[in-house]
Amino acid sequence: MKMVNAFNMKRAAAGLRRINLDGLRWRVFDAKGQILGRLASQIATVVQGKDKPTYTPNRDDGDMCIVLNAKDVCVTGRKLTDKVYYWHTGQVLCLKHFSLNIDIMVYRYVGHLKERTFKDQMAKDPTEVIRKAVLRMLPRNKLRDDRDRKLRIFPGSEHPFGDRPLEPYVMPPRSVREMRPRERRAMVRAQKKAEQQQQNTDGTKKGKKREAPEESA
Amino acid sequence: MTRIKRGYIARKRRTQIRLFTSSFRGAHSRLTRTISQQKIKALVSANRDRDRKKRGFRGLWIHRINAIIGKNKKKQYNRYSNLLYNMYKGQLLLNRKIVAQMGILKGNCLLMIANEIIT
Numbered sequence: 001m002k003m004v005n006a007f008n009m010k011r012a013a014a015g016l017r018r019i020n021l022d023g024l025r026w027r028v029f030d031a032k033g034q035i036l037g038r039l040a041s042q043i044a045t046v047v048q049g050k051d052k053p054t055y056t057p058n059r060d061d062g063d064m065c066i067v068l069n070a071k072d073v074c075v076t077g078r079k080l081t082d083k084v085y086y087w088h089t090g091q092v093l094c095l096k097h098f099s100l101n102i103d104i105m106v107y108r109y110v111g112h113l114k115e116r117t118f119k120d121q122m123a124k125d126p127t128e129v130i131r132k133a134v135l136r137m138l139p140r141n142k143l144r145d146d147r148d149r150k151l152r153i154f155p156g157s158e159h160p161f162g163d164r165p166l167e168p169y170v171m172p173p174r175s176v177r178e179m180r181p182r183e184r185r186a187m188v189r190a191q192k193k194a195e196q197q198q199q200n201t202d203g204t205k206k207g208k209k210r211e212a213p214e215e216s217a
Numbered sequence: 218m219t220r221i222k223r224g225y226i227a228r229k230r231r232t233q234i235r236l237f238t239s240s241f242r243g244a245h246s247r248l249t250r251t252i253s254q255q256k257i258k259a260l261v262s263a264n265r266d267r268d269r270k271k272r273g274f275r276g277l278w279i280h281r282i283n284a285i286i287g288k289n290k291k292k293q294y295n296r297y298s299n300l301l302y303n304m305y306k307g308q309l310l311l312n313r314k315i316v317a318q319m320g321i322l323k324g325n326c327l328l329m330i331a332n333e334i335i336t
Contacts, residue, residue, distance in 0.1 A: 053285040053320040057277070 007125050012152055013160045019149060025063045026161065027169045031130065032069040034171065035076060040133035042171060043067065047147045048138065060143045060150075066161060067153040071126040075118065083118040085132070127153040278317035285320040289328050294335060303334040 027046055031039055049055050049062035075083065089112060121129055130153050138144050152159070179187065231249055238245060238252045238259070245255045283297035304311065309330075319327045 050280070051284050051287065053281045053317070053324065055277075055281055055284060 007127055007155050009154075009160065012127075012154060015149055019064070019146075021061070024061075024150075026164045026166045027063050027065050028166045029065060029067045029169050030069055031067050032072040033074055036073050036129065036133055038174065039067075039073065039171070040130060040137055042169070043130075043134050043151070044137040046169065047134065047150055060146045062147060062150055064150050065152065066159055066166070067127075067130055067151070068157045068159065069155070070130050070153050071122065071155045073126070073130060080119055081117060084115050085118070085121055086113060086115050088113050126155045275313060278313040281317040282313060282320055285324055285327060286331055289331060295331070299335050300331055303336065307334055309334070 029039065029043055043065050045051055047062040047065050049060070052061065054061065116124075118129070131148075131151060134151060135144070135148060138147055152161070231252070234256050235246075235249075235252055237256050240246065241255055241259075244251050246252065279297055282300065286295050286297060286300050289295045316327065
């Protein structure tokens with residue numbers, strides 16, 4: 001998988017000529033505050049055309065999907081720091097030279113296992129996060145590349161498709177489970193801390209600043 | 218015994234097989250031995266897949282019914298499973314093929330029926 005270095009608006013709008021039918025709808029997904037995987041699975045069903053009664057498995061009939069606010073997509077747990085994207089570079093070719101009863105094996109184009117955390121990927125190109133998630137949810141067949149072409153992801157809310165008939169996609173209702181006790185305690189503690197800080201700043205702001213250099217001296 | 222050549226009996230038999238395999242790709246329509254093998258494989262696949270076809274289409278109809286029923290946001294349990302359960306309860310003897318075709322051509326009719334049936 002090639003890693004795009006930065007987001008390119010031109011690239012996001014290109015290649016529309018290759019998509020044949022325009023009896024397709026243009027669905028707009030707002031990724032703000034949505035959880036990555038749950039959003040990606042909905043996008044995958046729409047891009048495949050599985051929500052239409054005329055779904056045919058050998059024909060690509062999915063709608064055009066525009067995803068906005070990709071930089072605001074959320075992730076639960078410790079995935080911000082712990083989710084790692086891996087990919088391997090380099091081609092390993094071995095050549096055997098049978099010369100003078102010695103066989104030499106040569107590896108060319110040595111690459112390595114590369115990795116990048118979720119946080120770094122979001123900093124570099126937030127659209128790739130959603131794109132990878134959706135592509136990996138699509139079936140690996142000949143239609144996968146065409147479906148990829150129907151996905152247009154933008155980090156902000158601006159997109160060059162303003163003149164098309166856009167339809168916003170309403171995410172299906174979701175039941176969020178209640179917080180685990182440890183999480184809840186941490187949240188309560190954070191809230192109390194925030195309240196205390198507010199109280200302190202409301203009280204004596206200048207007084208505290210004068211005290212600090214005196215203590216150090 | 219006098220010597221008897223087989224003559225062209227084998228060739229006559231093989232030309233029939235070659236006719237069957239004439240549209241296959243590459244060596245599968247050119248080389249004699251592979252032609253015989255490929256004809257057998259093709260006929261086996263055809264036999265097996267005649268039954269698979271029935272399964273495949275049934276799955277496709279179910280999928281299509283689910284897709285159109287899910288769009289009806291009025292009812293809470295708008296799914297294929299609920300629709301079928303209520304159809305059997307109400308003794309509606311429509312098969313999945315017809316229901317799927319209704320969904321494609323006359324989606325509103327199907328949604329009307331679904332609204333009536335699904336509790």
